[in-house]
Amino acid sequence: MxxxxxxxxxxxxxxxxxxxxxxxxxxxxxxxxxxxxxxxxxxxxxxxxxxxxxxxxxxxxxxxxxxxxxxxxxxxxxxxxxxxxxCGCHCLNLTLCVMANKCVKGKNFFGFIQCIYTIFANSTKRWEMLKDNVKFWSLKSLCQAPWENRAKSVKAIKLQLVDVREALLQVGENDNDVAIASEATSLAEKEVSDFECLVSTVIWYEVLNHVNIISKKIKSKDMHLDNAITKINKLIGYFKDYRETSFSKVIVEAKEIAIEMDINSIFPQKWLIERKKRFDES
Structure with missing residues (x-):
């Protein structure tokens, strides 16, 4: 301590x-x-x-x-x-943790980021084989990580999605661990190549980038309480505005990334499971 x-x-x-x-x-x-x-x-x-x-x-x-x-x-x-x-900065981290854990898509997205980290971090050979292709040094484990690390991890994925997918495909083709190879191929073909995942990446990159800026400012040595409150209120205002006005911008940016990755820029259709009706039901 x-x-x-x-x-x-x-x-x-x-x-x-x-x-x-x-x-x-x-x-x-x-x-x-x-x-x-x-x-x-x-x-x-x-x-x-x-x-x-x-x-x-x-x-x-x-x-x-x-x-x-x-x-x-x-x-x-x-x-x-x-x-x-x-601790005000720690309060901000805890608030964001609760926010993300209350959202199923949020939990799934950070689970996806953690899976990518785990694949490369658990093998020196795998890491060295791919580090020239992708800057994975900026990926961080998300287990109990501060949100600054999460921002760095999402940034590493968002700015290098094409290289991330290629790296995962290499692991799927060349790795001797059958389970890891299968998981890497699945991530490359189903997650990284999914338009909904691209949209989530763009959203979380923007959100975490703004949060990280505020977090660093309120940690500064000369920060006063009234200024910190002003910064937090601006962050709350940003969230409200982003929720109401920014989704169309997110879709445009996600479509640009989809074109670069040569994948369909449409949301996947969910199969609806219907229960069979009984003979006496209308």
Whole structure:
């Protein structure tokens, strides 16, 4: 666990906000109590009084932010003035995770990106065979990844869809692992070559690019709370506008990519499964 303290440095008539990294702590017990105990012990070892604490902030794990057993609640029990502030950037990440996981197409799309990453990351031979063809260094695992990594991964796919498909076909033809070869061929022929997948790629590229810009800005050293709120409100406004007005632009861009990849720019027709009617049903 990383521990950092922020404090006021008084110099003549000036007050300067300073921030110091105190160190890494070995943690065996990751419960709220365990993390609190080791943090409290570390602060005391530096001669810092808990009564002087006027704020605390962490990533938004339940063991840290929990209002009953979390670290912040245990510090508040000692010093009620040590107000807790959640990490704004982490809140944004969590909001986007919930948003994507509530959408079936969103989950399927990021599952598709993760499958591509897994195929190449699990084999050095496979990776080296294809790295000259496609810049896969920019692909990241999406398991518990921050959204900056997701933005990089989607960008790597979106800007190199033709090369991605060719790379997957090479794996399908040449790889000795039958399961991997079959999965790579299926991804190349059914997913990457699917117009709906192209549309999803364009949409998520635009969304994640804007989110990533805002995320970096609110992480900046000189960011103030009122400016951060303004940035977030602009992002919300962008989402609303994009939902209402941008779909036609997405289709145009997806069709341009489809022409480059020589695939049909139409959405696949879904087969409707109908239940047979009984003789007495109208």
């Amino acid at each position: 990383t521990i950092i303290v922020r404090y006021l440095k008084l110099s003549y008539n000036f007050v300067i906000v300073e921030e110091s990294f105190l160190g890494f702590l070995n943690v065996d017990d990751t419960t709220g109590k365990g993390l609190f105990d080791i943090t409290l012990e570390e602060l005391k070892s530096f001669g810092l009084e808990i009564d002087d604490m006027c704020g605390q902030g962490y990533d938004n794990g339940e063991n840290m932010k929990g209002k009953h057993q979390g670290v912040q609640k245990r510090f508040l029990d000692i010093n009620p003035r040590a107000f807790y502030t959640p």
